[in-house]
Amino acid sequence: MLNSDPLEGCSKHRQGGKRKASDAGEGPSRKQMRNQDLVVKEDEDKDERAQFEALYQEQYHLGEGGCGCVFAGYRKSDNLQVAIKHIPKDSTCYKEMEKNKLQLPTEVFIMLKLHNVKASGSVGSSAPIGLVDWFDLNQELILILERPVPxxxxxxxxxxxxxxxxxxxxxxxxxxxxxxxxxxxxxxxxxxxxxxxxxxxxxxxxxxxxxxxxxxxxxxxxxxxxxxxxxxxxxxxxxxxxxxxxxxxxxxxxxxxxxxxxxxxxxxxxxxxxxxxxxxxxxxxxxxxxxxxxxxxxxxxxxxxxxxxxxxxxxxxxx
CATH class of the missing domain: 1.10.510.10 (Transferase(Phosphotransferase) domain 1)
Incomplete structure (x- = not known):
């Protein structure tokens, strides 16, 4: 979810830390650990996608470019009109935050940076289009953006x-x-x-x-x-x-x-x-x-x- 501080609330978009071997015996094999990590990532991806689908309704196709495709949609809680941008993960770059070494998708980092310097601190108050929400999934990044109508x-x-x-x-x-x-x-x-x-x-x-x-x-x-x-x-x-x-x-x-x-x-x-x-x-x-x-x-x-x-x-x- 979007936060006023780009350093807050990002842990759900990061991979988990190293697992500690069991105290009994030698612990799981590398293959077992890889399989366990894969299951965890798949579960996290399902939870994140379920959250996206619970909050937003995707509608018709708006367009596409070199970095992804965009659909019209709305936020279910208040019918806020949004644009939903899907970016393949292999097209996503990340920027490391100097303060705590967390990584954010570069486009998210850029838009949060622009959002944080707005005088009013609210989405829609300056020329750059605002970031409403974002979801970092296993295969794609989903950005929820302002969609002014008309x-x-x-x-x-x-x-x-x-x-x-x-x-x-x-x-x-x-x-x-x-x-x-x-x-x-x-x-x-x-x-x-x-x-x-x-x-x-x-x-x-x-x-x-x-x-x-x-x-x-x-x-x-x-x-x-x-x-x-x-x-x-x-x-x-x-x-x-x-x-x-x-x-x-x-x-x-x-x-x-x-x-x-x-x-x-x-x-x-x-x-x-x-x-x-x-x-x-x-x-x-x-x-x-x-x-x-x-x-x-x-x-x-x-x-x-x-x-x-x-x-x-x-x-x-x-x-």
Whole structure:
């Protein structure tokens, strides 16, 4: 179950300690111990799954990606609408907690970290989608996530409108996206895969509210963190990875924010870094000069010359 402190309540998700041999004789053989451990794990898995099924009702399929599949559902006690994400165990990474050496699934750790720094301390109060509950089973990890109703991802929002949004509407969405990215940066979280499909818009009011989803590829960063293996959408790889085989969090996030803005305003053309660098993709001449300037700054090839997120937020187009 979800706790305000990620160190609390995690023992049920951890393997048991070593068993002590019987005082009489030599104790059970290694094979017997392995079989006993297997039975214990299977029993724990059944209990955990039974608890999940008792608390939540799974419904229809919502979508899937590289890290798992997602279903609509609701919490039985109060009909809270949720998204239920199933992640195969072989796709699950774990992060060790420094305080007591317990391990949490990395995506759970990331979402709990984001949850704990929210000013209100409650799910639903900031742009990153909230973690409601989670279950660590033998074959899979199950995450129970917020599911705002009504809502749709940004890609479907643009396509359902039949045309690219006007700059004023795109500006409202991009401001929220940059604010969300700054929030992650302040929390030392690198999303790694910001794109239209990972942006959810709550559509129940006149102004769409942005929610950032899918932290399956996210990681904790420091100012000196550099990466060589790219995790994310291949078409959105920043150019520095091609030239130096390394990339960093801030400049990559700014590049991907530019990708989102480009895709919003060029409905029939999806961004691709290599095509853009080869001049096969160009920014529409119909856009305002300030908008074109913002895109140009996001797509600066040298990451050291690319603006920081806080600088981007002060761009004239966003004022």
């Amino acid at each position: 809502s749709k991802d940004l890609l479907m929002y643009v396509w359902d409108n039949g045309a690219s949004p006007e700059e004023d509407e795109a500006k409202i969405i991009l401001k929220q996206l940059i604010d969300a990215a700054i929030h992650l940066e302040n929390t030392n979280i690198f999303h790694r895969d910001i794109k239209m499909e990972n942006i959810l818009l709550e559509t129940g009011s006149g102004v769409p509210r942005l929610r950032l989803i899918d932290f399956g590829l996210s990681c904790v960063v420091t100012e000196r963190s550099r990466y060589q293996v790219f995790y994310g959408t291949p078409q959105h790889i920043p150019p520095e990875w091609y030239s130096t085989n390394t990339y960093t969090a801030g400049p990559t996030t700014v590049w991907q924010i530019g990708v989102v803005l480009f895709d919003m305003l060029h409905r029939l053309t999806r961004f691709d870094t290599t095509r853009f660098l080869d001049n096969e993709l160009t920014v529409s001449r119909s856009l305002s000069e300030d908008c074109k300037d913002l895109l140009q700054k996001c797509f600066t090839e040298n990451p050291e010359q690319r603006p920081m997120l806080k600088e981007l937020r002060c761009h004239p187009w966003l004022r």
